[in-house]
Amino acid sequence: MATDSAQTQIHNIGYRDYDGPRLGRAYARRSLFSQSLRGAYGLGRSAKSKILPMLLFAVMCLPAGIMVAVAVATKANDLPVAYTRYAIFLQAVIGLFVAAQAPQSVSRDLRFKTVPLYFSRPIERVDYVLAKFAAMASALFIITGAPLAILYVGALLAKLDFADQTKGFAQGLVSVALLSLLFAGLGLVIAALTPRRGFGVAAVIAVLTVSFAAVSAVQGIAMSQDSVGVIKWLGLFSPITLIDGVGTAFLGASSSFPGGHGPGSGAGVVYLLVVLALIYGSYAVLMRRYRKVGL
Template sequence: MSSPSEAPAPDTRPTGVIHDLGYRPYGGPRLGEGPVAWSFFKTGLRHTYGLGRSGRSKVLPMILLGVMLLPALILVGVLVQAGKVLGLDGQLVAYSTYPLTTQLLISVFVASQAPALISRDLRFRTITLYLARPMRRRNYVLVRLASLTVATFFLITAPLLLMYLGGLLADLPLWRETGRFLGAVAGAAMLAACLAGLSALTAALTIRRGLAVTAVIVVLLVSYTVVSTIQGISIGTDHPMVGEVAGLFSPYTLVNGVQVFLFDVPEATPTPPTSTAMGLVYCLAVVGVVLGSIGGLLWRYRKVQP
């Protein structure tokens, strides 16, 4: 029997208090995969030009866009102000030639923006958050590729549109200029799809942005340098067929060859396709590059753990 002087042992069981913070469950509409993909596409497109990102991210794409427009603006000024004096009856630089003239700027753009869209998600594992939403891997790849393609298409087409409007102000034949411009727009779409696919696939192979940028530049610029060298040698040695085959291995010469074959535009390479068979091969090669890039990206992201 315990002594009456002994005090009872204190209650050491933990206690807690529930606070009502006012949180309420979400009661609004829950969007499906389509709206999520559309929002994802718009965000990626804006980010390629630094919109919605830091000021430093806007510098390079905006400078590249401005430098792409500057030569076109100068050409338009000469055509409008002195076209009749100089007896000009067409553009100083053909629409189909302009992308090859500015290929360095275009290559730097896709080389800098493809890793920003692709490699960063892999490096910082944000892809796990994207795949946790109602979005399948296939749609993630297609949306990212679509954002880069549209951004590249805008970069290529903007100066062409400026040249077209300048041609109309200079009273060039409307239907002729419109036909040439639309052919150039089709070529710009093919070039943007090829460049975006190759650069995205290259960037997806590494999580290091610097390495991805270097690899994309090597793929695009070195391939064009090698191809143009082979084409020049083939013309000098009277073997144009070798140059035509070599043109298949650079997106710039490949797309220009398709434009020459389909739209009969001025040649921008030494050895464009001269036969129907080779022209069809060029067209199939463009399709193969785009589909092959998509297939490679799907294979790459199939190995990524969410």
């Protein structure tokens, strides 16, 4: 015992208080936004994680590149597809991107119960929700806006009318901005309701893609029954037809509804209000969800 006592020592390992800069909530919020946005494209993750988002990005941009090449080679008077219609035609690709990346953004934090660790730092529930929402919306705006930029640059190279192309490009950007906010909100809400990524992927596909097929089928039946008056209202039940309706009413887009029976300016106001309500409602649901899981 005496020997053991003689060998017992207390070492001063030099602990001291942190006296560096306190970056605070704003820095933490920006860092979470940046990390989530990069993660949506697999940046900073394994090579396997980059394959699907980069492949979907290429699939979104490839048709635009082909259209530009055709327009330049044939000296066309206009682009084959309007800026406001491009995302509507490729809505299935956009839905797959959301289905893959929304659960990746939030489901892992829920599954491994790491959300309370975020809130143990100078970051609050609203910071987490805003950073995740903004990151997913930004990732969607990149994947939907990049093809429009390719079309615009190609149209200018083909010497199409500058004013018309600039106006169409601006209208297209407004359309995909609304689409990005709507799809990001719905995708994150669905993904945040379950820590199981597989369930989240299936549910997002059902809401964003299957709903479009179902609404289109019912609209087709209504058209065959000469019930054209209800076609525009059926579009309220699918996210992509909501964006289509807003574009038809306010952005000069041609409608993909059967017979071209899209909403006019009156019904278009209803479409716009529903889109804004869904975006705000998604934010509110996320705030409520993280009030519980952040404890």
